[in-house]
Amino acid sequence: VEASIPEPQRAAWSRNQIQSFTDKDGFEKEVVRHVETTLARSMFNCDESAAYSATSLAFRDRLIKDWNKTQQRQTYRDTKRVYYLSLEFLMGRALDNAMLNVGLKDAAKGGLADLGFRIEDIIGQEHDAALGNGGLGRLAACFLDSLASLNYPAWGYGLRYRYGIFKQEIIDGYQVEVPDYWLDFNPWEFPRHDVTVDIQFFGHVSKTTKDDGKTAAIWEGGEIVQAVAYDVPIPGYDTPTTNNLRLWSSKASGGEFDFQKFNNGDYESSVAEQQRAETISAVLYPNDNLERGKELRLKQQYFWVAASLYDIVRRFKKSKRGWNEFADQVAIQLNDTHPTLAIVELQRILLDIEGLEWDVAWDIVTKTFGYTNHTVLPEALEKWPVGLVQYLLPRHLQIIYDINLYFLQTVEKAFPKDRDMLTRVSIIEESQPKMVRMAHLAIVGSHKVNGVAELHSDLIKTTIFKDFVEVYGPDKFTNVTNGITPRRWLHQANPRLSELIASKCGGNGFLKDLTQLNRLEAHAKDAAFRREWAEIKYANKVRLAKHIKNVTGVTVNPAALFDVQVKRIHEYKRQQLNIFGVIHRYLTLKGMSVEERKKQLPRVSVFGGKAAPGYWMAKQIIHLINAVGSVINKDEEIGDLLKVIFLEDYNVSKAEMICPASDLSEHISTAGTEASGTSNMKFVLNGGLIIGTCDGANIEITREIGESNIFLFGNLAEDVEDLRHAHNYGSHSIDSDLEKVFGTIESGTFGTPHDFSAMIAAVRHHGDYYLVSDDFHSYMETHRLVDESYRNQDEWVSKCITSVARMGFFSSDRCINEYADGIWNVEPLVVQE
Numbered sequence: 001v002e003a004s005i006p007e008p009q010r011a012a013w014s015r016n017q018i019q020s021f022t023d024k025d026g027f028e029k030e031v032v033r034h035v036e037t038t039l040a041r042s043m044f045n046c047d048e049s050a051a052y053s054a055t056s057l058a059f060r061d062r063l064i065k066d067w068n069k070t071q072q073r074q075t076y077r078d079t080k081r082v083y084y085l086s087l088e089f090l091m092g093r094a095l096d097n098a099m100l101n102v103g104l105k106d107a108a109k110g111g112l113a114d115l116g117f118r119i120e121d122i123i124g125q126e127h128d129a130a131l132g133n134g135g136l137g138r139l140a141a142c143f144l145d146s147l148a149s150l151n152y153p154a155w156g157y158g159l160r161y162r163y164g165i166f167k168q169e170i171i172d173g174y175q176v177e178v179p180d181y182w183l184d185f186n187p188w189e190f191p192r193h194d195v196t197v198d199i200q201f202f203g204h205v206s207k208t209t210k211d212d213g214k215t216a217a218i219w220e221g222g223e224i225v226q227a228v229a230y231d232v233p234i235p236g237y238d239t240p241t242t243n244n245l246r247l248w249s250s251k252a253s254g255g256e257f258d259f260q261k262f263n264n265g266d267y268e269s270s271v272a273e274q275q276r277a278e279t280i281s282a283v284l285y286p287n288d289n290l291e292r293g294k295e296l297r298l299k300q301q302y303f304w305v306a307a308s309l310y311d312i313v314r315r316f317k318k319s320k321r322g323w324n325e326f327a328d329q330v331a332i333q334l335n336d337t338h339p340t341l342a343i344v345e346l347q348r349i350l351l352d353i354e355g356l357e358w359d360v361a362w363d364i365v366t367k368t369f370g371y372t373n374h375t376v377l378p379e380a381l382e383k384w385p386v387g388l389v390q391y392l393l394p395r396h397l398q399i400i401y402d403i404n405l406y407f408l409q410t411v412e413k414a415f416p417k418d419r420d421m422l423t424r425v426s427i428i429e430e431s432q433p434k435m436v437r438m439a440h441l442a443i444v445g446s447h448k449v450n451g452v453a454e455l456h457s458d459l460i461k462t463t464i465f466k467d468f469v470e471v472y473g474p475d476k477f478t479n480v481t482n483g484i485t486p487r488r489w490l491h492q493a494n495p496r497l498s499e500l501i502a503s504k505c506g507g508n509g510f511l512k513d514l515t516q517l518n519r520l521e522a523h524a525k526d527a528a529f530r531r532e533w534a535e536i537k538y539a540n541k542v543r544l545a546k547h548i549k550n551v552t553g554v555t556v557n558p559a560a561l562f563d564v565q566v567k568r569i570h571e572y573k574r575q576q577l578n579i580f581g582v583i584h585r586y587l588t589l590k591g592m593s594v595e596e597r598k599k600q601l602p603r604v605s606v607f608g609g610k611a612a613p614g615y616w617m618a619k620q621i622i623h624l625i626n627a628v629g630s631v632i633n634k635d636e637e638i639g640d641l642l643k644v645i646f647l648e649d650y651n652v653s654k655a656e657m658i659c660p661a662s663d664l665s666e667h668i669s670t671a672g673t674e675a676s677g678t679s680n681m682k683f684v685l686n687g688g689l690i691i692g693t694c695d696g697a698n699i700e701i702t703r704e705i706g707e708s709n710i711f712l713f714g715n716l717a718e719d720v721e722d723l724r725h726a727h728n729y730g731s732h733s734i735d736s737d738l739e740k741v742f743g744t745i746e747s748g749t750f751g752t753p754h755d756f757s758a759m760i761a762a763v764r765h766h767g768d769y770y771l772v773s774d775d776f777h778s779y780m781e782t783h784r785l786v787d788e789s790y791r792n793q794d795e796w797v798s799k800c801i802t803s804v805a806r807m808g809f810f811s812s813d814r815c816i817n818e819y820a821d822g823i824w825n826v827e828p829l830v831v832q833e
């Protein structure tokens, strides 16, 4: 429908079109209809899987109505839109979220009960949409939820991977990766076979002279791969706004070429071509905070970015506005450097296709883009060999060189004769082979660059991007501290706690304005409230204990302190520090008399997380955790006092069960390495306390909830460099308690010592880059404080309540409003009911 038809007319059509349910009876009718028609099954043999499918289809119908209305409204009003470009969207499950956001979960619960099902079992049928590695992908998903809930006109753009992050199995204590084929039945996506874009690769560039005598570049030859759009509706909470997530899938461009081969009897090679094209969107690269420079990864990036930009420009052109208005209509946010080629692609479109002058085009480009940096780890900073870019995207490399030339000219004017400055800020690294530095390109091509927590934003300004602060001044660099959506991470994950909070906060308003949690603060002193609070935590722990029993066979005591570290396995996140600490605790317990032991607090140490398949050290860490668990868990002398659990296949839906059941969670990265962290926020919001380092968002969490409500330990970011230097050039002595732990491992207590020798050598002989030994003593001391504190349950629960009351700042709604004001300059657009 074109905008030329008056809106009232179109609104009248949609009112009369789809009738969707509004209560339990209506829901039941829809489920039965979908079982019997859409699924072509009968209600007599409707199992949980069919009930899940039909329930999803019923809710999907509801979303479609609001989705169409939202898109029509946004097209008609033609206000500025935000485009969030992310290679990862870690969405998790959609059904529960859809039910809660449209406010019909109770209707569905009653309806499913009438049909003989428990709603939890039906929700549990859904496969996670796991198109991401960890925090970066989950942040993108939280942002989509907030954008819709706050009524911002916004689209997400990503890749529709056939295989998301692998499924992790633990076999004999080792990680085994199994492919995650998740598309079998996915009611939440809509293929748009009519929305396709041809994407060009390889080829060569020639020059022509235009009518006006100017020369223009023409990129020709090479091969074409087709991008097909798949749309996923993103419902806002308690609002009709339903935004769109568009994921691109690759296929062979088809057409006559294929057909001819087919007719010539070259069937095999035409199928092979098809498969080669489909490879582009086949698999998510399973590395978190690591860039391995694979050609297919660069192909994925350009494929996705070019399709998205074509789509965005096509939509802009419909409005018949001049190019001078582009940046007033379009804001594009780059989620890390993965989509940085979008900068080059837009410049190419404006220059080569639309015929704009370089300076005019470049001004539009830089006003359009914003770039978010998520890491300072050197191994994660993207660099592509110049030769590879030249071969895959010859025209883009020319444009990159021109961008760099003009940029370096302005730098030279400001810093005459400073050759080193030019070398340092150049987009091209003069190494062997030469490399394109994507972060530099992203900075030069954007009007704002932001970090994701205060410490991190300070660090990028003083370390990796220091020179750019000199070049552009400090205002181009800003901070937007990450946040999480309280809908999924409190209301959906922890319904009982959400209800209890609502009873003291004057209803559910806190779910849309999380600062209202401060109304809880007064109740921290109320003994009856504390009892209810503690009872909910206990019930959540019982549920996790049952899950642990089911999947590992180990019985854990729900009254024990649950100490949880779940996140990607990485040396900088220091799961090795945690497991060394667990071993130390075990040794301490073993050294006690029976009497003494009786006085100790029981603990359950829970670990979870995936290691990148090629990250050998991370896999060793998983193996050690499992080896330690299998010894301690069957040590009868220790019994309930200590259990060590590794939960396999940690993902979003498991996080929703684990976060509400934690007493203490570990966020113990080496200071200065974790840009923000977001699970720290999830755990505190669910009434758990944190043991952590002064790193990432832990620092701001401390400022908000108060120093007495968090267990901080370890060296500070400012001291890390000197400590590392001392390890390598001074004498490096290992903490004596840690040496005992090493000795125990080396004595064979946890199996073949050789299996773990590299982990020990990293600390003893290879400079202990992550400061495990430096922080060990203070870590163990702080755990002692945790035990002491947990003994006083009244005080512990008060701390938890006070902390939750002060977590309002960490809503992704606050975060999205900051982006909207400070970076995108967009306003909400309310869709009428």
Ligand code: TH1
Binding pocket: 133, 134, 135, 136, 137, 139, 287, 288, 289, 290, 336, 374, 375, 380, 452, 482, 674, 675, 676, 677, 678, 696
């Ligand atoms: C993470 C950061 O490690 C984490 O601290 C932060 O909270 C999160 O992003 C959201 O801001 C990152 N994930 C990745 C993944 C890749 C590359 C870089 C990063 S940084 C693939």
